[in-house]
Amino acid sequence: xxxxxxxxxxxxxxxxxxxxxxxxxxxxxxxxxxxxxxxxxxxxxxxxxxxxxxxxxxxxxxxxxxxxxxxxxxxxxxxxxxxxxxxxxxxxxxxxxxxxxxxxxxxxxxxxxxxxxxxxxxxxxxxxxxxxxxxxxxxxxxxxxxxxxxxxxxxxxxxxxxxxxxxxxxxxxxxxxxxxxxxxxxxxxxxxxxxxxxxxxxxxxxxxxxxxxxxxxxxxxxxxxxxxxxxxxxxxxxxxxxxxxxxxxxxxxxxxxxxxxxxxxxxxxxxxxxxxxxxxxxxxxxxxxxxxxxxxxxxxxxxxxxxxxxxxxxxxxxxxxxxxxxxxxxxxxxxxxxxxxxxxxxxxxxxxxxxxxxxxxxxxxxxxxxxxxx
Amino acid sequence: xxxxxxxxxxxxxxxxxxxxxxxxxxxxxxxxxxxxxxxxxxxxxxxxxxxxxxxxxxxxxxxxxxxxxxxxxxxxxxxxxxxxxxxxxxxxxxxxxxxxxxxxxxxxxxxxxxxxxxxxxxxxxxxxxxxxxxxxxxxxxxxxxxxxxxxxxxxxxxxxxxxxxxxxxxxxxxxxxxxxxxxxxxxxxxxxxxxxxxxxxxxxxxxxxxxxxxxxxxxxxxxxxxxxxxxxxxxxxxxxxxxxxxxxxxxxxxxxxxxxxxxxxxxxxxxxxxxxxxxxxxxxxxxxxxxxxxxxxxxxxxxxxxxxxxxxxxxxxxxxxxxxxxxxxxxxxxxxxxxxxxxxxxxxxxxxxxxxxxxxxxxxxxxxxxxxxxxxxxxxxxxxxxxxxxxxxxxxxxxxxxxxxxx
Numbered sequence: 001x002x003x004x005x006x007x008x009x010x011x012x013x014x015x016x017x018x019x020x021x022x023x024x025x026x027x028x029x030x031x032x033x034x035x036x037x038x039x040x041x042x043x044x045x046x047x048x049x050x051x052x053x054x055x056x057x058x059x060x061x062x063x064x065x066x067x068x069x070x071x072x073x074x075x076x077x078x079x080x081x082x083x084x085x086x087x088x089x090x091x092x093x094x095x096x097x098x099x100x101x102x103x104x105x106x107x108x109x110x111x112x113x114x115x116x117x118x119x120x121x122x123x124x125x126x127x128x129x130x131x132x133x134x135x136x137x138x139x140x141x142x143x144x145x146x147x148x149x150x151x152x153x154x155x156x157x158x159x160x161x162x163x164x165x166x167x168x169x170x171x172x173x174x175x176x177x178x179x180x181x182x183x184x185x186x187x188x189x190x191x192x193x194x195x196x197x198x199x200x201x202x203x204x205x206x207x208x209x210x211x212x213x214x215x216x217x218x219x220x221x222x223x224x225x226x227x228x229x230x231x232x233x234x235x236x237x238x239x240x241x242x243x244x245x246x247x248x249x250x251x252x253x254x255x256x257x258x259x260x261x262x263x264x265x266x267x268x269x270x271x272x273x274x275x276x277x278x279x280x281x282x283x284x285x286x287x288x289x290x291x292x293x294x295x296x297x298x299x300x301x302x303x304x305x306x307x308x309x310x311x312x313x314x315x316x317x318x319x320x321x322x323x324x325x326x327x328x329x330x331x332x333x334x335x336x337x338x339x340x341x342x343x344x345x346x347x348x349x350x351x352x353x354x355x356x357x358x359x360x361x362x363x364x365x366x367x368x369x370x371x372x373x374x
Numbered sequence: 375x376x377x378x379x380x381x382x383x384x385x386x387x388x389x390x391x392x393x394x395x396x397x398x399x400x401x402x403x404x405x406x407x408x409x410x411x412x413x414x415x416x417x418x419x420x421x422x423x424x425x426x427x428x429x430x431x432x433x434x435x436x437x438x439x440x441x442x443x444x445x446x447x448x449x450x451x452x453x454x455x456x457x458x459x460x461x462x463x464x465x466x467x468x469x470x471x472x473x474x475x476x477x478x479x480x481x482x483x484x485x486x487x488x489x490x491x492x493x494x495x496x497x498x499x500x501x502x503x504x505x506x507x508x509x510x511x512x513x514x515x516x517x518x519x520x521x522x523x524x525x526x527x528x529x530x531x532x533x534x535x536x537x538x539x540x541x542x543x544x545x546x547x548x549x550x551x552x553x554x555x556x557x558x559x560x561x562x563x564x565x566x567x568x569x570x571x572x573x574x575x576x577x578x579x580x581x582x583x584x585x586x587x588x589x590x591x592x593x594x595x596x597x598x599x600x601x602x603x604x605x606x607x608x609x610x611x612x613x614x615x616x617x618x619x620x621x622x623x624x625x626x627x628x629x630x631x632x633x634x635x636x637x638x639x640x641x642x643x644x645x646x647x648x649x650x651x652x653x654x655x656x657x658x659x660x661x662x663x664x665x666x667x668x669x670x671x672x673x674x675x676x677x678x679x680x681x682x683x684x685x686x687x688x689x690x691x692x693x694x695x696x697x698x699x700x701x702x703x704x705x706x707x708x709x710x711x712x713x714x715x716x717x718x719x720x721x722x723x724x725x726x727x728x729x730x731x732x733x734x735x736x737x738x739x740x741x742x743x744x745x746x747x748x749x750x751x752x753x754x755x756x757x758x759x760x761x762x763x764x765x766x767x768x769x770x771x772x773x774x775x776x777x778x779x780x781x
Contacts, residue, residue: 054562128780138574140567145390169781176773189773194780198571204555207547 049106128194440479448685527579529598607714
């Protein structure tokens with residue numbers, strides 16, 4: 001089993017045959033549609049959101065096919081799959097032996113992580129070249145927005161640049177040696193480029209450490225996500241790195257224009273059925289809009305659609321069943337509508353990852369890996 | 375990009391909205407404007423350009439204008455009109471693929487009446503030419519390994535399949551402990567940039583690549599270019615081997631050929647032309663979907679097919695015969711491309727001087743005899759072999775050392 005296979009198998013297991021395999025592809029590549037985002041939260045896989053943005057459909061499909069051929073998943077109906085018991089066993093066994101990306105929080109961090117990395121890598125490359133008196137070099141990041149940012153921060157530094165070189169070096173040293181740093185720093189540091197030294201690619205790192213590319217990729221993500229969190233919790237210790245993160249907003253998801261309109265009605269106090277009547281749309285459509293709104297706006301209050309005691313009942317059943325199947329929750333809380341159940345699950349489930357069920361088993365492992373790395 | 379001039383702006387789809395707005399409002403402040411034909415087609419961009427006086431209008435990769443060029447891009451055809459709207463400034467068209475036919479297309483499309491033409495020979499005397507025939511795929515791989523272990527690096531090996539480039543890079547890397555990376559459009563941008571840069575900085579000895587590699591790579595000391603598969607035309611072949619020996623030192627091109635290799639580019643060609651039904655579907659659906667990608671998925675066409683069909687829908691009379699007309703035009707184009715493949719096959723099978731074959735396919739006729747010319751005229755490989763065998767590269771440093779190297 002490859003690392004990618006294990007990730008896919010995890011998704012199949014958590015979606016448990018409720019969603020098509022395309023939903024998994026959209027989750028991993030980070031398609032920002034309300035359906036994908038709902039799935040991510042409903043099934044507790046939001047941490048994996050957008051963690052493989054460059055995954056090709058071809059590689060995804062071949063990996064799925066291999067899982068089929070090896071009888072680790074089986075088809076239940078068109079394009080829906082469940083994990084076989086052999087699959088379950090192999091997955092458990094796999095994570096007992098392999099690295100687990102405990103700190104990855106795709107939904108919360110991935111947009112920011114990508115900008116952070118691009119800024120940092122271009123900043124390091126630039127400082128390194130300037131330190132060696134080289135004024136001309138090919139930037140490793142082509143994104144104009146990233147280049148503007150680096151140019152901007154350089155202007156504000158003026159002749160304090162040389163001091164900044166020392167600070168960045170020591171902050172990176174401090175970061176990689178902080179207690180709790182989750183992995184060997186090589187997966188992160190070796191990707192940086194500088195004066196006459198070009199960073200390694202994911203493939204090269206994977207080959208060097210004798211693992212597959214997806215694992216090297218997740219180790220890198222794990223470090224970056226950990227670092228963002230760690231730096232933001234200790235801004236005083238990392239003034240420079242913190243300024244690299246500052247001002248990066250987790251990219252806002254743009255609401256569909258129809259949902260925008262519904263949002264206006266909601267803010268003017270219209271009830272669900274009034275909105276449907278006013279907009280000549282089905283109530284179920286408006287319900288979808290409201291779910292989308294609740295997902296995209298963390299402050300969105302759902303009390304007007306589900307009273308608090310009903311929310312508690314739904315949530316405790318969800319925890320009880322340890323399994324977020326709508327149908328089963330509905331059986332136990334018959335007075336709630338499906339809309340209300342979905343609404344509670346997406347809002348309460350925000351940021352909570354079932355994915356992490358694997359983590360307790362892997363905590364010990366992660367620590368021993370780290371010890372090896374030092 | 376690396377040297378000097380700062381008063382330059384590149385207007386492309388990557389430019390963030392605010393900066394683009396700013397740039398368009400201050401276009402006259404820049405000395406050089408880099409822009410794609412696709413961008414030029416936008417009204418706001420054209421309007422902004424009309425506010426400044428353009429002294430020199432340069433069309434790079436001008437062969438893209440020609441339908442018979444290897445990378446036909448429909449928007450290039452509108453450049454002539456834009457040029458007129460800008461008041462017909464002095465115009466410079468540049469290409470490394472200038473057959474008489476393509477030259478004629480460039481003149482017509484850019485509406486140039488009697489331009490000066492500076493045609494340089496395609497011949498590169500410091501690049502020796504060799505074709506090696508293999509009886510099977512396995513033998514080809516064997517020959518490639520042989521060459522990688524003996525010939526001078528840096529070098530490029532071109533493949534027509536991403537997967538094969540990956541697999542053989544892996545296999546030969548571990549067999550010979552060389553620094554080899556594969557490069558193709560399947561990698562994300564950051565990885566592609568890193569590989570290019572590693573190659574430029576001599577951190578890599580070989581790049582196993584598809585034709586996606588090379589544009590914009592200006593490396594002087596490439597010693598060897600090997601083609602594992604047939605390129606799709608003499609033009610791309612000449613472009614690709616032309617990346618060798620820019621320092622004017624002796625370099626070599628080796629084309630590996632097995633009988634029937636032409637089937638790969640022929641199959642790719644067949645895939646390139648949409649079926650009559652897809653063309654009809656295009657007509658029916660092209661206004662009813664949100665994005666180009668949706669259309670491509672809906673009727674099962676590639677992005678290139680989509681681009682070409684988009685061009686025809688706005689430039690061919692949209693009557694009941696539209697689909698047939700377009701289909702016939704595309705069939706003509708296909709035929710033309712078959713001819714191109716047969717030219718490269720003829721090169722591989724040539725009983726006469728290969729240098730002459732190259733020149734003749736660009737309608738050049740001058741005599742080109744020289745020492746170390748090609749395998750037909752006589753060639754000693756010794757000159758292209760490594761002088762000394764390098765020791766296995768040292769292990770990469772640990773992270774602290776690496777960080778210290780950067781700062």
